[in-house]
Amino acid sequence: MREQALQLLQWYDRHARAMPWRVPPEDRKNGVMPDPYGVWLSEVMLQQTTVAAVRDYWRKFTDIWPTVADLAAAEDAEVMAAWAGLGYYARARNLLKCARVVVTDHGGQFPRDHATLLTLPGVGPYTAAAVAAIAFDQPETVLDGNVERVMSRIHDVHTPLPAAKPELMALAQALTPVERPGDYAQAVMDLGATICTPKSPACGICPWRDPCRARMAGTASELPKKTPKKKVPTRRGIAYVTRRADGAWLLETRPEKGLLGGMLGWPGSDWGDAPVADPPLDADWYRLDATARHTFTHFHLDLTIMTARVPADAVADRGDFIPHGTFRPAALPTVMRKVYDLASGQLIID
Known part of the structure; x- marks a missing residue:
């Protein structure tokens, strides 16, 4: 030896x-x-x-x-x-x-x-x-x-x-x-x-x-031989992406426990078979045709993306508006950044 x-x-x-x-x-x-x-x-x-x-x-x-x-x-x-x-x-x-x-x-x-x-x-x-x-x-x-x-x-x-x-x-x-x-x-x-x-x-x-x-x-x-993996299930969710007229983005800190705990993310629903969530504020919401897909260890996640532009004085029921100058998409977890990449083109401020 x-x-x-x-x-x-x-x-x-x-x-x-x-x-x-x-x-x-x-x-x-x-x-x-x-x-x-x-x-x-x-x-x-x-x-x-x-x-x-x-x-x-x-x-x-x-x-x-x-x-x-x-x-x-x-x-x-x-x-x-x-x-x-x-x-x-x-x-x-x-x-x-x-x-x-x-x-x-x-x-x-x-x-x-x-x-x-x-x-x-x-x-x-x-x-x-x-x-x-x-x-x-x-x-x-x-x-x-x-x-x-x-x-x-x-x-x-x-x-x-x-x-x-x-x-x-x-x-x-x-x-x-x-x-x-x-x-x-x-x-x-x-x-x-x-x-x-x-x-x-x-x-x-x-x-x-x-x-x-x-x-x-x-x-x-x-080798090595491996026990066949079980089929990976797919969960679904909703992400609400909101931008004010002054350029600020609506984000929230996720709960400490659970996936992406303590990370910034878009307000949305729980992830499951039939997600339901009230929007974080009243607005004219637009549903994107594209879906954000991300794969975690034990499941795939498909996020439906809802976008809205709101006035500069808009107040949300959940989350906080982050000024555009301090918002860093790179600080988002990957799945939330995928949502941003798909939604940001719809929310350009003139």
């Missing part, structure tokens, strides 16, 4: 991906350690999101809030606006909660051990293992989608996911070395992302080519 880990680390020393939150292997060998705050921030952002999408967000967050104390002191609305577009907005709410607990309960220092990391808001087993290993060189085992794929192929595991997770974790733990566990954790994830890819894995240049049982059996392209 130690020899196999060494093979992977030698490969990583030559082929490690460059990432803004990562300390290169050569620097790490010379004693340079990553900032735990940066590691934690990257891992939270990377959940359900690609590295390509996260790079710029990570740079933006660390430019605006360079330390966990800076983030803990930030206004919720500012953080939610900066997060807009990354999706899975509960992560942003937990990001703030976690930062504040680290500052108030841990003196602004992230815990080093897996068990204590697990007590932080929004930190699950994977994130705790990743931070402990990468930031503190603790011999913890990471198991993300890339690692699951690598383990299933190396050991030719045909049990479908998610039932295979405990088996794959045990196999991954058996390979995790005591020496350089942080580099190893990143190496095995890099291997899955660049060599042992979901389709057309590059087995010929893989550092684990020889011990890979799936390669020998010719089953690599079939």
